[in-house]
Amino acid sequence: MKALSRVYLFLIFLFLYAPIAVLIVFSFNASTTMSRSVWSGFSFRWYSILFQDQMLLDALRNTMLIAATAAIVSTVLGTAAAIGIFGMKKWTKRVVMNVTNLPMVNPDIVTGVSLMLLFTFAARILGGSLGMFSLVLAHITFCLPYVILSILPKLGQMNPNLFEAAQDLGCNPLSAFFRVVLPEIFPGIVTGMIMAFTLSIDDFVISYFTSGTTQTLPIFIYSMTRKRVSPEINALSTLLFGTIIVLLLLINLRNSKDKKPSRAPQMEV
Amino acid sequence: MKAKSASFPYLVWMAVFIIVPTALVVIFAFTDRSGKFTLMNLEEVGQYSNVFLRSIWLGAIATAVCLILGYPLAYLIAKTRARQQNVLILLVMLPMWMNFLLRTYAWMTLLEDSGLINRALEGLGLPAMHMINTQGAVVLGMVYNYIPYMILPLYSILTKIDGSVIEAAEDLGANARTVFFRVTMPMSMPGIISGVTMVFVPAVSTFIISKMLGGGGNLLVGDLIDMQFLGSAYNPNLGSAISLVLMVLILICMGIMNQFDENGAMEGGVMV
Amino acid sequence: MGEPAIVSLQDIAVSFDGEIVLKDFNLSIGDGEFVTLLGPSGCGKTTTLRIIGGFVRPDSGNVFFNGKKINELPPHKREVNTIFQKYALFPHLNVYDNVAFGMRIHKKSESEVRATVHEMLGMVNLGRFEHRNVNLLSGGQQQRVAIARALANNPKVLLLDEPFGALDLKLRKDMQVELKKIQKQTGITFLFVTHDQEEALSMSDTVVVMDKGAIQQIGTPQDIYNEPKNAFVAEFIGESNILDGIMREDFLVEFAGRNFRCVDKGFTHNEPVDVVIRPEDIDIVPPDENHLTGVVTDTNFKGVYFEIIVDVQGFKWMIQTTDYEKVGAKIGLAIQPDEIHIMHKSEYSGSFGDYSSFSDEMDPDALPKEKEDV
Numbered sequence: 001m002k003a004l005s006r007v008y009l010f011l012i013f014l015f016l017y018a019p020i021a022v023l024i025v026f027s028f029n030a031s032t033t034m035s036r037s038v039w040s041g042f043s044f045r046w047y048s049i050l051f052q053d054q055m056l057l058d059a060l061r062n063t064m065l066i067a068a069t070a071a072i073v074s075t076v077l078g079t080a081a082a083i084g085i086f087g088m089k090k091w092t093k094r095v096v097m098n099v100t101n102l103p104m105v106n107p108d109i110v111t112g113v114s115l116m117l118l119f120t121f122a123a124r125i126l127g128g129s130l131g132m133f134s135l136v137l138a139h140i141t142f143c144l145p146y147v148i149l150s151i152l153p154k155l156g157q158m159n160p161n162l163f164e165a166a167q168d169l170g171c172n173p174l175s176a177f178f179r180v181v182l183p184e185i186f187p188g189i190v191t192g193m194i195m196a197f198t199l200s201i202d203d204f205v206i207s208y209f210t211s212g213t214t215q216t217l218p219i220f221i222y223s224m225t226r227k228r229v230s231p232e233i234n235a236l237s238t239l240l241f242g243t244i245i246v247l248l249l250l251i252n253l254r255n256s257k258d259k260k261p262s263r264a265p266q267m268e269v
Numbered sequence: 270m271k272a273k274s275a276s277f278p279y280l281v282w283m284a285v286f287i288i289v290p291t292a293l294v295v296i297f298a299f300t301d302r303s304g305k306f307t308l309m310n311l312e313e314v315g316q317y318s319n320v321f322l323r324s325i326w327l328g329a330i331a332t333a334v335c336l337i338l339g340y341p342l343a344y345l346i347a348k349t350r351a352r353q354q355n356v357l358i359l360l361v362m363l364p365m366w367m368n369f370l371l372r373t374y375a376w377m378t379l380l381e382d383s384g385l386i387n388r389a390l391e392g393l394g395l396p397a398m399h400m401i402n403t404q405g406a407v408v409l410g411m412v413y414n415y416i417p418y419m420i421l422p423l424y425s426i427l428t429k430i431d432g433s434v435i436e437a438a439e440d441l442g443a444n445a446r447t448v449f450f451r452v453t454m455p456m457s458m459p460g461i462i463s464g465v466t467m468v469f470v471p472a473v474s475t476f477i478i479s480k481m482l483g484g485g486g487n488l489l490v491g492d493l494i495d496m497q498f499l500g501s502a503y504n505p506n507l508g509s510a511i512s513l514v515l516m517v518l519i520l521i522c523m524g525i526m527n528q529f530d531e532n533g534a535m536e537g538g539v540m541v
Numbered sequence: 542m543g544e545p546a547i548v549s550l551q552d553i554a555v556s557f558d559g560e561i562v563l564k565d566f567n568l569s570i571g572d573g574e575f576v577t578l579l580g581p582s583g584c585g586k587t588t589t590l591r592i593i594g595g596f597v598r599p600d601s602g603n604v605f606f607n608g609k610k611i612n613e614l615p616p617h618k619r620e621v622n623t624i625f626q627k628y629a630l631f632p633h634l635n636v637y638d639n640v641a642f643g644m645r646i647h648k649k650s651e652s653e654v655r656a657t658v659h660e661m662l663g664m665v666n667l668g669r670f671e672h673r674n675v676n677l678l679s680g681g682q683q684q685r686v687a688i689a690r691a692l693a694n695n696p697k698v699l700l701l702d703e704p705f706g707a708l709d710l711k712l713r714k715d716m717q718v719e720l721k722k723i724q725k726q727t728g729i730t731f732l733f734v735t736h737d738q739e740e741a742l743s744m745s746d747t748v749v750v751m752d753k754g755a756i757q758q759i760g761t762p763q764d765i766y767n768e769p770k771n772a773f774v775a776e777f778i779g780e781s782n783i784l785d786g787i788m789r790e791d792f793l794v795e796f797a798g799r800n801f802r803c804v805d806k807g808f809t810h811n812e813p814v815d816v817v818i819r820p821e822d823i824d825i826v827p828p829d830e831n832h833l834t835g836v837v838t839d840t841n842f843k844g845v846y847f848e849i850i851v852d853v854q855g856f857k858w859m860i861q862t863t864d865y866e867k868v869g870a871k872i873g874l875a876i877q878p879d880e881i882h883i884m885h886k887s888e889y890s891g892s893f894g895d896y897s898s899f900s901d902e903m904d905p906d907a908l909p910k911e912k913e914d915v
């Protein structure tokens with residue numbers, strides 16, 4: 001039984017990691033023919049080409065810019081929203097939460113086309129065209145529910161008297177919020193912000209419909225997959241993957257120090 | 270309390286970027302190019318019922334495979350020691366941080382006729398298999414991309430099951446098999462439901478996986494919508510109608526799923 | 542209440558979602574007093590506290606502090622501090638910073654803060670815990686930090702909302718003694734909320750018994766115990782046998798089919814009344830013509846005394862005695878005139894005071910522990 005379960009674990013993880021291993025291995029392929037399955041020796045050449053590809057670097061810059069903006073704006077807006085929603089009456093709360101859940105429940109493609117309709121409509125009236133601005137708006141929109149849902153449980157866990165205790169000791173409501181409530185829900189805010197950032201970096205479907213001619217990294221990759229993907233993309237994703245692993249290790253170290261494993265809110269959906 | 274006013278900016282945002290766009294989809298679905306009311310678009314959607322059926326069929330198979338493969342894995346992980354659990358769960362989530370287009374692209378490398386798997390078969394003296402551009406490849410792509418969404422909620426509910434409940438069942442004379450089917454399984458129902466929902470929705474509406482692994486012959490609803498908005502068949506009205514039907518279908522599916530969840534334990538889900 | 546009132550509530554009415562929580566509520570609290578609001582869950586005692594703290598605004602009526610109307614004053618500007626039910630210590634601050642919180646808000650110098658924190662922690666015997674994480678303290682220790690934190694703010698009135706609710710019995714007793722000591726030492730007015738009658742009787746100068754959003758009786762612990770105003774108070778404060786009676790004339794009451802001498806007067810002729818006799822005030826005598834007689838139906842050993850249930854003509858009495866009586870024994874009940882307490886009839890008449898459905902687990906404190914009113 002024990003051996004059987006080990007074999008099972010091994011097979012599933014083989015399935016999960018085989019393609020990633022292939023990607024990483026082929027990022028070091030010396031091949032000049034761009035063949036995706038012929039190994040012709042070890043080299044770093046795709047890594048050096050990567051840093052000279054202006055289109056790709058632009059896409060990377062756009063992606064980072066959008067992710068940072070979307071993460072910050074959705075965190076600020078979402079934190080305020082969570083506090084407001086938490087204080088709402090049961091019925092109002094239910095309505096607001098149902099609408100909030102809509103972008104998470106709806107297929108991405110439907111969210112994407114609905115926002116595309118809005119942006120093209122607005123562009124026709126106000127002038128301008130789809131691009132960085134519409135991308136940022138779209139990303140904030142789909143990040144918001146995740147931020148709100150990672151903060152709400154923290155508010156629920158908080159002793160409801162804390163806010164009152166601070167006022168009782170002489171804080172006005174605003175300073176009571178900053179001195180007592182904010183530190184309490186801070187882990188939720190950080191989780192929400194990290195989720196927003198990673199969701200934004202990874203998003204293809206919604207960006208695809210709201211980007212106009214602007215390229216983000218996933219869109220750039222998509223346009224390449226329709227022809228042939230240059231191994232420099234393998235190189236780039238290897239680098240990104242490495243960064244993510246380092247970040248996760250750091251977060252995990254911090255969490256195990258706190259002894260409070262913060263479950264990703266998506267598991268609670 | 271004044272706290273409620275903190276959510277005001279968000280409520281405005283929600284109205285502009287969630288409610289208005291959804292309303293636009295509905296309006297477009299019921300109008301023609303000149304903006305007149307029509308049911309034409311919805312009638313036209315009927316012509317694509319085979320595409321809808323294919324999407325639902327492939328999505329359902331992928332969801333079933335995810336559940337069959339994912340449940341034992343979640344169960345095994347939940348049974349290991351706490352320290353090991355965190356590592357294993359991290360390993361399940363890690364692939365999600367690799368861009369999914371690239372992961373799918375990697376499968377092309379593996380599956381194509383002269384790809385790595387066929388080369389390996391060749392090396393072993395076995396006959397090559399045709400795998401790319403089949404429905405099987407599409408299902409494989411779906412399973413690969415969405416299986417973490419199945420494992421995570423299952424794992425999280427399985428770890429929450431109180432050990433003493435299992436002991437109580439054993440105490441009352443249940444053997445391991447009975448314990449699993451009469452206690453563990455029913456108690457993990459909310460996890461199964463949220464896992465199924467989280468896999469089925471993106472699987473039904475995907476349009477990249479079918480394009481990359483299914484070739485041209487296995488068109489799905491997502492591809493259909495893509496074609497109406499950014500593709501050759503430019504027709505946002507028809508596209509909206511298809512989106513609307515897809516959205517309604519998914520809401521109905523989720524409504525049915527929620528019926529299974531007797532305890533209503535699924536938090537944060539749809540309560541439409 | 543000879544002292545000048547420091548807090549007074551005038552004609553207060555509060556309701557939440559159409560449900561009346563307090564009505565026609567009048568109370569004034571003298572400076573330096575230890576006042577306890579006593580009542581079952583949902584009687585409005587916590588709401589009363591929150592009105593004084595500034596967290597609930599009454600629908601009508603006025604709140605006065607030192608003679609000044611403070612209806613509109615926000616909590617942070619009131620010279621009262623609260624000890625919350627679950628302590629509400631700030632989890633992100635250590636013991637020292639928790640206690641220093643209020644003083645820092647009030648921009649006291651750090652040296653003054655340090656001196657006060659030391660003094661307060663010394664007073665609650667937590668001198669060596671300054672740098673502890675508050676989440677790792679025991680319930681009793683957290684309670685002490687909460688007290689120190691509130692007192693460090695030098696309040697005129699300290700409001701305590703069931704502060705010992707989460708502590709075990711032994712700790713509870715210790716904390717009661719300690720809190721009473723602190724109150725004497727500081728001279729601060731304490732307004733204490735509890736549903737535990739023993740706690741209320743042993744600590745307070747004045748007890749306010751509440752039920753259904755209204756005050757049932759205000760008085761010293763002795764008054765409340767010995768001269769309950771109605772059946773609710775009699776029943777809530779300790780065990781009572783409550784019988785229907787008729788006041789034949791001054792100092793003569795009829796109940797259980799007999800006339801008894803008593804010490805009460807001033808009732809109208811032949812007025813129907815409630816008669817209260819405490820279980821410990823009944824003496825057991827050999828059964829004879831001159832006494833009520835009954836059959837023992839139940840005997841419980843309680844440590845210091847036996848609690849026995851006696852059936853007298855169908856009415857079940859409770860008697861607390863040091864003499865053991867067998868179930869089935871026939872006994873006589875002797876009651877002295879000054880052990881008989883007469884009350885006017887009230888809405889509570891008939892709902893308490895008969896032990897026919899008595900079982901050992903029945904305990905007014907063990908009523909369903911619903912959440913205390915907001």
